[in-house]
Amino acid sequence: MRRSVLGSAKALSNSSCQSHCNVLLRRPLASSLSRFLSSTSALDSPPAPPSMAPVSLDTINPKALPRHHQSCCFFFFLFDSFSGYWVLKCEYAVRGEIVTLAQALQEELKSKPGSHPFDEILYCNIGNPQSLGQQPITFFREVLALCDHPSILDKSETQGLFSADAIERAWQILDQIPGRATGAYSHSQGIKGLRDTIAAGIEARDGFTADPNDIFLTDGASPAVHMMMQLLIRSEKDGILCPIPQYPLYSASIALHGGTLVPYYLDEATGWGLEVSELKKQLADTKSKGITPRALVVINPGNPTGQVLAEDNQRGIVEFCKQEGLILLADEVYQENVYVPEKKFHSFKKVARSMGYGEKDISIVSFQSVSKGYYGECGKRGGYMEVTGFGPEIREQIYKVASVNLCSNISGQILASLVMSPPKVGDESYESYYAEKDGILSSLMRRAKTLEDAFNNLEGVTCNKAEGAMYLFPCIRLPEKAIKAAEAAKTAPDNFYCRRLLNATGIVFVPGSGFGQIPGTWHFRCTILPQEDKIPAVVSRLTEFHKSFMEEFRD
Amino acid sequence: MRRSVLGSAKALSNSSCQSHCNVLLRRPLASSLSRFLSSTSALDSPPAPPSMAPVSLDTINPKALPRHHQSCCFFFFLFDSFSGYWVLKCEYAVRGEIVTLAQALQEELKSKPGSHPFDEILYCNIGNPQSLGQQPITFFREVLALCDHPSILDKSETQGLFSADAIERAWQILDQIPGRATGAYSHSQGIKGLRDTIAAGIEARDGFTADPNDIFLTDGASPAVHMMMQLLIRSEKDGILCPIPQYPLYSASIALHGGTLVPYYLDEATGWGLEVSELKKQLADTKSKGITPRALVVINPGNPTGQVLAEDNQRGIVEFCKQEGLILLADEVYQENVYVPEKKFHSFKKVARSMGYGEKDISIVSFQSVSKGYYGECGKRGGYMEVTGFGPEIREQIYKVASVNLCSNISGQILASLVMSPPKVGDESYESYYAEKDGILSSLMRRAKTLEDAFNNLEGVTCNKAEGAMYLFPCIRLPEKAIKAAEAAKTAPDNFYCRRLLNATGIVFVPGSGFGQIPGTWHFRCTILPQEDKIPAVVSRLTEFHKSFMEEFRD
Known part of the structure; x- marks a missing residue:
């Protein structure tokens, strides 16, 4: 069958x-x-x-x-x-066939060096910075190590190995954990003291109050998204509005929970603009089909599209959600990743509060993760959601869903508190911390620009500005001959292109069809994460491949 | 409403x-x-x-x-x-009303010392050893700290702070992680090298081969159970056989995934015996109702019941699953917790293999966790499932479900490999490691025995032997007057007893109704985890409370 x-x-x-x-x-x-x-x-x-x-x-x-x-x-x-x-x-796209092929090629390179026209696989498929050589922030890792093995905290050798403020922070955190037990299950929402720290970090960021009782610490942002989908989706008749293109966590989670994904299209021509008129059109269409729209997912900065929403645009989205009674599910995991001076990250909660909308006016869930930003700690599985405008009864239900898995991992919880409360001016680690952070972010900015320019120099490829996040999502106009060749190879044209690219260069992109795209258009997602010294090789290999691909298939 | x-x-x-x-x-x-x-x-x-x-x-x-x-x-x-x-x-029971009340009392004790007839809350509600003062195994924490902050590995001060074999093990583990990146997402099944170590550990335990490709590393055992339920349950017509009493993870997971829990009763009179005749009876009953039985859950050692299955009994269960085409979901997280010399833990896979049944004869999933055993590292959220007898197609589907959350946390993955491959005779840490392990397990054995005796000394209470796991599940015959008082208080009689106990003594038990019990019988679950020096206080406070409770309500 x-x-x-x-x-x-x-x-x-x-x-x-x-x-x-x-x-x-x-x-x-x-x-x-x-x-x-x-x-x-x-x-x-x-x-x-x-x-x-x-x-x-x-x-x-x-x-x-x-x-x-x-x-x-x-x-x-x-x-x-x-x-x-x-x-x-x-x-799921970012771990699909192309990645499996890449892993097989990597094994072959190991067992038979020289068996392919490249020495290494360049994984540009997934936002996994440390897998490509990004170093963790020293201060964060010092604190984690000390919390893992607190018995060295008062030994003299420790002073020589760890910074004084990391030692102090570890003590503070241990004091917030009942019995200093980093190996115990915590409260199902996460350790209260760490939630206090996170709430204070949100307040400092937004200038509006945040309640630690609204914070749910989770193993990365994905389980938080699943929890909300589990709560909201009763049947296929419940619809969740999602951007197209979108990060496939949303389509996968909606499918797994049996709901209906209601697409709204980002406008590539205006830099992946999110138009409220498009939201209204899709909403009306959905209602006419008997689907009940429950929530609107917005990813800001965008994944895979890299745009940063203007504040005015955000106000329009908030107003739309308020009027339509939609829950705003705000994926804000790239809040630290903004690369252009004319744009700034604003949380949706801040925007709503600055419009005068409080708890009773609009329900907003903000997702944050330790995996992204300048920290890139994907393997630690830390994150949280801030749940506002739901009232205690619903928060209690979320708590019960969270209880079934008891709690998220404590190292991830600690790290989530650290990224929302990093060293401050005057702290011993501040200078080195800032140098590490700035080094990573300014390098990401340069890499984004170099890759964006490289894509725009390829025949038939156009690429919007990488304003934020960790991705570029260029559009490629494939020759009819290439589309026919893909059909003959029983695959989608963008997959065909990515597979050929991988086999020729070792570069791993994710075809646009994994994220959704306007029918008849083709894209791929490329992370900006290869280390800076590898970017020239990515660009030259890609450019060379693309030229020969176009020569082979030009109509 | x-x-x-x-x-x-x-x-x-x-x-x-x-x-x-x-x-x-x-x-x-x-x-x-x-x-x-x-x-x-x-x-x-x-x-x-x-x-x-x-x-x-x-x-x-x-x-x-x-x-x-x-x-x-x-x-x-x-x-x-x-x-x-x-x-x-x-x-969910183990985090229910009684625990919420306990937390409120704890806050009151902090803000108004002396406001209750006890100084502290004694949490006997959940298998969370380190929250009650159990210390982590030093070797494990050394390795975790070094993997968290590898840049100290080659500094001279590190030699003075960490054991040589912990340093060596950290290097070994880092070498198994691509790019030594402990902050990167891993393979969705978990880091291959760690799965190799775990498979070797299973082989050493069982004497039968284990395949690293069958191992799925997870954030504790709970997500693994959810993954299997998600895969197996298509609708309410799919039934999962579960022991009664059972750990409520199973009832919660089956309910959340929309399936039907098919109960089979453990026989309290024979030490919570698991009779194949009872399985057959319930299976026939289920089929007659148009429910398709898919899987059998067995918890061994038992939770909340503490029994350890005899090998002969396990053979009968394997034979039953084979004949009926049921998947055997074996919760084996208490495999290190056996307290009586006449019983030994045998994995169900080992039992099946020793009967001559291979991959094609029976499907078995074994769940293991870092939260239990002598390590008790609940907060680390590490665990794995070993999935055998499914064939590559189904394993691929499990892989895809696992992919949606990308991977489990790396510290938990490392710890799962450590508990399946602890220090060996001759390693620098071996003696101290063994002393810590033996200290914890022999103390748990004494605590189990003391509490078992104490329960059996209470009027109207009978308690089976604690052969394993971390719990006792005594039966209490409540006077009719107490049952009436519970009704007047709009609560279940066992909850009434536990609430009164908490308010009088600060001791937190979980009422049996949270686990299931034969109608008309009443139980509670008590962990054996309070530190040994607190056990006499638990016993005397409980004994005193019980006496006055019985005096108040004696018919």
């Missing part, structure tokens, strides 16, 4: 170049595809009798079942009880 | 003492309760129109919605499409 499904999807792709890869995002297309599929495959037959094996692809939860993966995103089918058809849904 | 529901549940409680607290566990009871409710409340009316607030108790996901909590477990309602009635479901 898997092969016939692939064949069907393929046949449709052949019949219309508009239909590629976007089936999740445009319901009419999805439904025409599903109608097509239902007429040519067994998908709408009654379920097969359970197989004898305890578990098989036929007997696992279809919501967790990506039936096959084409390109870098995974597709699977869900029965749409409104339309009466099976619909194709789409899942 | 909430009040009327409470009223209805209460009215039913009054009408039959058999119906208390067990609605989740006995489907006929659940359905009689729901029938009762549906005739007296608005629960079976069409859903109310959405309120104007973006989110309210009426508009959040009912699967995540504990409508009110009575006693220490939370109840909520789900529509049962088979019976056509709303059914009451039950949720």
Whole structure:
């Protein structure tokens, strides 16, 4: 059956170049595809009798079942009880086929050096700075190490190894933990003292009060997003408005919780602008289909698109959510990553409060993570969400959902408090801390600009400014011949391009279809994270590859 | 509406003492309760129109919605499409009302010393050893601190602060991490080198091969359980067999994923025996109701019941799963916690392999955690599941579900490898490591015995042997007068007892209704974790309280 499904999807792709890869995002297309599929495959037959094996692809939860993966995103089918058809849904991109291929190539380079026309794999697929050589902030790691092994805190050798303010901070943190037990489960929302520190950090950032009881510490931002989706989504009739292109955490989480992703399109022509008129249009369309819109996801700075919203634009979004009774789910994990002087990060809560809207006017959830910013501590799995405008009854429900996993990891909790309360002027570590932070951020800024220019110099490629976050999302106009070659290779054209690029250069991009794009357009996402001394090689290898690719496929 | 529901549940409680607290566990009871409710409340009316607030108790996901909590477990309602009635479901116990009350009392003790007849709260509610003063294993913490801050590894002061084998182990681990980047996202299953170490540890434990590709590292065991439930449960028609009494992670996870908990009862009279005849009976009953049994959960050593299964019994369970095509979900997180010489821990995989059953014969998932054992590192959120007998296709699906959260935290991953590969004879740390481990386990053994004896000395209380794990689950025969007083106080009798105990002594137990118990019987769960010097106080305060309680309520 898997092969016939692939064949069907393929046949449709052949019949219309508009239909590629976007089936999740445009319901009419999805439904025409599903109608097509239902007429040519067994998908709408009654379920097969359970197989004898305890578990098989036929007997696992279809919501967790990506039936096959084409390109870098995974597709699977869900029965749409409104339309009466099976619909194709789409899942995780940044860890998809291209990355698996890259890992295989890396193994081959290790076992057979010289077996490929490059020496190393350059992972530009995922916002994972330390995997590409970014060093952690010394102060943060000092405090973590001391909290992990507090018995060295009062030994004399420790003074020689750790900065005085790291030792002092470790003591402060230990004093906030009941029994100084860094190995104990904490309160399910996270250690109270650390939440106090985070709330103070938010207040210092925004100039408006923050309540530690509104903070939920989590293992990175992803579990926080899942928690909110779990709470909000009751059935396929509940819709969550998401930007397209979007980070696939949202599409995956909505699919896993059985809701409906309601797309709104960012406008590439205006630097990935988020227009309230587009929100209104999609909302009206959604309501007319009997879907109840529950929440609006905004990623600011944008992922994969790298734009930073202007404050005025944010006010319009807040007003829209207030009027429509939508919960604003604000992904603000790139709040420290802004690279252009004309833009600044403003939290949505700050914007709402500065408009005079308080707790009773609008519900906002702000997601923050230790994985991004200048710290880039992905492996520590720290993060929090600040939940405002919900009232104690709903907060209590969130608490109970959080309780089922007991608590998030304590090192991640400590780190979340540190990134919201780094060393201050006058602290022993301040100068070296600031030098490390500034070194990373100014280098990221230079890398973003170099890559942006390089993309804009490629034939048929245009790339918006990287104002923030860690990504560029250039648009590539592929020759018809390349699109045909991709069809012959049974893959999406952007995946075809990325696969060829990887095989020729070792550079790993994620095809745009993993994030969503206007049908008939092609993109890829490239992180700005390779170390600065590697950027020239990325640019020259990419430029050379692109030239020969265009020569091979020029119409 | 909430009040009327409470009223209805209460009215039913009054009408039959058999119906208390067990609605989740006995489907006929659940359905009689729901029938009762549906005739007296608005629960079976069409859903109310959405309120104007973006989110309210009426508009959040009912699967995540504990409508009110009575006693220490939370109840909520789900529509049962088979019976056509709303059914009451039950949720998290170990963090319930009694614990919230304890935290409030603790605050009062801090702000008004002397305001209660005790100086401190003795938390016996949760398996959280380090919160009660258990010290972490030094070697493990040394390695974690060095991995957190590797730049001190080659400094001379480090030799004076850390043991030589901890330094060596930290180097080994760093060499297993690509780029030595402990701050990078890892492979979604966890760092390959650490999985190699864990697989070697399993092989050394069992004497049968283990494949690192079968290991999924997770943030503690809970997310692993959720992942399996997410994969296995397609609808309410999928049933998961769970022991009663059970650790409420299972009931909560099954409810959150929309499945049906199929109870099988442990036999208190035979030391919480797990009888295959009972499994067969419940299985037949389930099938007759049109539920498809998918998996069997076994917790060994038992939580909350503390029994250790005999190998012969395990063979019977394996045979049953093989014959019935059930996946065996083996919660083996207490594998290091066995306190009686006549019992040994055997992993279910080892038992199956020793019966000659291989990959193709039976699917087994073994859950392990760094939170339990002698290490008790709950706050580190480390753990893994070993998934055997599923085949590469299903493993790939599990991988994709794991990918959505990117990876588990790296410190937890490192710690999981350490607990499966602790210092060995001849290593510098071995003696001190062994002394710490033995000190903790032998003390736990003494504490278990002292508490077991103390319970058995109380009027109307009987307590099975604590063979393993960290809990005792004594049975208490409450006088009719106490049951009536509980009814008047609108709570379950076991909750009534635990609340009175807490208010009188500061001791926190979890009422049995949070774990499930035979209707009409009452229990509570008590951890064996208070430090040894506090055990005499626990025993004397408990004994004194119990005497006066019985005097007050004796029939």
